[in-house]
Amino acid sequence: xxxxxxxxxxxxxxxxxxxxxxxxxxxxxxxxxxxxxxxxxxxxxxxxxxxxxxxxxxxxxxxxxxxxxxxxxxxxxxxxxxxxxxxxxxxxxxxxxxxxxxxxxxxxxxxxxxxxxxxxxxxxxxxxxxxxxxxxxxxxxxxxxxxxxxxxxxxxxxxxxxxxxxxxxxxxxxxxxxxxxxxxxxxxxxxxxxxxxxxxxxxxxxxxxxxxxxxxxxxxxxxxxxxxxxxxxxxxxxxxxxxxxxxxxxxxxxxxxxxxxxxxxxxxxxxxx
Amino acid sequence: xxxxxxxxxxxxxxxxxxxxxxxxxxxxxxxxxxxxxxxxxxxxxxxxxxxxxxxxxxxxxxxxxxxxxxxxxxxxxxxxxxxxxxxxxxxxxxxxxxxxxxxxxxxxxxxxxxxxxxxxxxxxxxxxxxxxxxxxxxxxxxxxxxxxxxxxxxxxxxxxxxxxxxxxxxxxxxxxxxxxxxxxxxxxxxxxxxxxxxxxxxxxxxxxxxxxxxxxxxxxxxxxxxxxxxxxxxxxxxxxxxxxxxxxxxxxxxxxxxxxxxxxxxxxxxx
Numbered sequence: 001x002x003x004x005x006x007x008x009x010x011x012x013x014x015x016x017x018x019x020x021x022x023x024x025x026x027x028x029x030x031x032x033x034x035x036x037x038x039x040x041x042x043x044x045x046x047x048x049x050x051x052x053x054x055x056x057x058x059x060x061x062x063x064x065x066x067x068x069x070x071x072x073x074x075x076x077x078x079x080x081x082x083x084x085x086x087x088x089x090x091x092x093x094x095x096x097x098x099x100x101x102x103x104x105x106x107x108x109x110x111x112x113x114x115x116x117x118x119x120x121x122x123x124x125x126x127x128x129x130x131x132x133x134x135x136x137x138x139x140x141x142x143x144x145x146x147x148x149x150x151x152x153x154x155x156x157x158x159x160x161x162x163x164x165x166x167x168x169x170x171x172x173x174x175x176x177x178x179x180x181x182x183x184x185x186x187x188x189x190x191x192x193x194x195x196x197x198x199x200x201x202x203x204x205x206x207x208x209x210x211x212x213x214x215x216x217x218x219x220x221x222x223x224x225x226x227x228x229x230x231x232x233x234x235x236x237x238x239x240x241x242x243x244x245x246x247x248x249x250x251x252x253x254x255x256x257x258x259x260x261x262x263x264x265x266x267x268x269x270x271x272x273x
Numbered sequence: 274x275x276x277x278x279x280x281x282x283x284x285x286x287x288x289x290x291x292x293x294x295x296x297x298x299x300x301x302x303x304x305x306x307x308x309x310x311x312x313x314x315x316x317x318x319x320x321x322x323x324x325x326x327x328x329x330x331x332x333x334x335x336x337x338x339x340x341x342x343x344x345x346x347x348x349x350x351x352x353x354x355x356x357x358x359x360x361x362x363x364x365x366x367x368x369x370x371x372x373x374x375x376x377x378x379x380x381x382x383x384x385x386x387x388x389x390x391x392x393x394x395x396x397x398x399x400x401x402x403x404x405x406x407x408x409x410x411x412x413x414x415x416x417x418x419x420x421x422x423x424x425x426x427x428x429x430x431x432x433x434x435x436x437x438x439x440x441x442x443x444x445x446x447x448x449x450x451x452x453x454x455x456x457x458x459x460x461x462x463x464x465x466x467x468x469x470x471x472x473x474x475x476x477x478x479x480x481x482x483x484x485x486x487x488x489x490x491x492x493x494x495x496x497x498x499x500x501x502x503x504x505x506x507x508x509x510x511x512x513x514x515x516x517x518x519x520x521x522x523x524x525x526x527x528x529x530x531x532x533x534x535x536x537x538x539x540x541x542x543x544x
Contacts, residue, residue: 158369159364159365159366159369159370160369160370160371160372160373162325162330162362162364163362163364163370163371163430163433164372164383165330165357166328166330166357166360166361166362167357167358167361167383167384167387167433167437168354168355168357168358168384168387168388169383169387170354170387173387178372178374181372181374182372182373182374
């Protein structure tokens with residue numbers, strides 16, 4: 001299969017997830033926390049994926065849970081890539097001493113693993129989903145700054161940038177009209193791969209209960225099922241749907257990321273399948 | 274018009290010793306309004322650096338650059354920006370001279386956008402007018418640089434350089450990346466534009482024949498210093514500095530190899 005086919009498949013899967021998240025109230029038959037029937041019912045016509053230990057409808061939880069999970073993943077990715085892009089372009093364009101100092105600071109920050117750091121920070125501040133996503137966006141942008149800075153640096157040296165300066169274009173105009181558009185391929189690929197990264201990380205954080213455990217999302221669903229022994233009791237309908245949902249979107253995003261990367265950089269001749 | 278007075282550019286390296294590497298050292302020259310000066314030298318002789326310093330695209334380390342009575346180095350950034358439309362540069366490599374994400378029309382109109390001249394409609398008209406001046410077909414306005422040939426790109430770069438009606442243009446080896454027949458076309462286009470707009474030119478090249486066609490006087494740059502300068506005909510026929518002699522000899526040999534006849538007066542009309 002060509003990489004274009006991969007890209008379109010992943011876009012189709014992503015579109016499906018977004019439609020479900022947007023139209024959640026119309027798709028879900030019940031509320032996310034509503035108790036609608038007997039506990040631990042296996043899937044049947046009334047409850048597509050059965051019910052959990054307190055009698056909530058798992059399909060409805062899955063549908064509503066997609067909202068938190070998707071918003072978390074994409075918002076932190078958006079924040080992180082915006083910070084990386086702005087900082088990377090400014091550092092790459094101006095260069096000089098500021099660039100040198102900031103890069104040394106980034107060198108110190110880069111080896112700090114984000115996930116453990118987030119666990120520590122969340123234990124201290126006990127934040128909600130929004131705060132965690134902002135925190136993660138900021139922390140995660142460190143790597144991206146280096147990624148964007150490198151091509152911005154080489155672009156800043158090209159004649160057409162010098163030409164823009166010679167017609168009297170302001171620095172702001174050069175950065176927004178010339179450097180940014182030429183970096184869009186890198187930025188887009190970085191955004192897609194970060195959203196996958198953060199989405200899975202968000203599910204992980206929610207699984208270990210780092211934010212309000214009453215929030216219904218895929219991580220907390222898996223956590224509830226797991227801690228109640230769904231695996232050993234054979235209650236597959238409780239734990240599989242959110243798990244498959246996470247794997248599905250993560251694969252779709254990874255696929256999109258790889259195919260974007262390859263189409264923007266044709267020199268990477270990797271045949272992945 | 275433009276005067277360069279004892280200008281140097283050096284790069285320091287080494288943490289303690291501060292070794293200075295000179296790209297251009299103590300160069301003085303001046304160009305009168307409407308005249309063209311050729312700047313000749315081998316690669317790495319500092320030609321491009323000197324040209325860029327005259328537009329303050331590269332900051333000189335020492336010396337003065339005076340443009341129309343204004344000391345460029347004394348200007349703050351906003352004042353320098355105000356002066357930019359009066360001076361322009363055309364680069365050697367047409368492939369990187371235009372933003373690959375912009376259409377040719379956008380690139381040519383960009384100087385007008387920056388200075389907010391005219392309405393959208395007027396800008397479009399002006400772009401087409403310039404396209405006609407430099408000999409580009411109007412339909413190329415919607416193309417992107419990679420769809421054009423080298424010569425077309427260089428024409429577009431010229432159009433972009435003259436759109437704000439500058440007085441002084443630095444041509445940094447504008448034909449070095451083009452093949453011979455296209456070279457001749459671009460050179461005669463530059464001549465036409467120069468006459469029509471009364472331009473002052475600094476023509477940087479390593480090709481003596483080209484300089485002979487383009488400019489009445491020439492300065493020879495060798496290892497960052499001017500080793501010889503004067504009228505083009507004098508220098509090419511009676512070079513005095515060893516480096517210039519070498520340069521002229523080399524050019525003559527390659528001409529013989531091509532079986533060409535050197536014209537006595539250095540006129541470039543036969544192209």
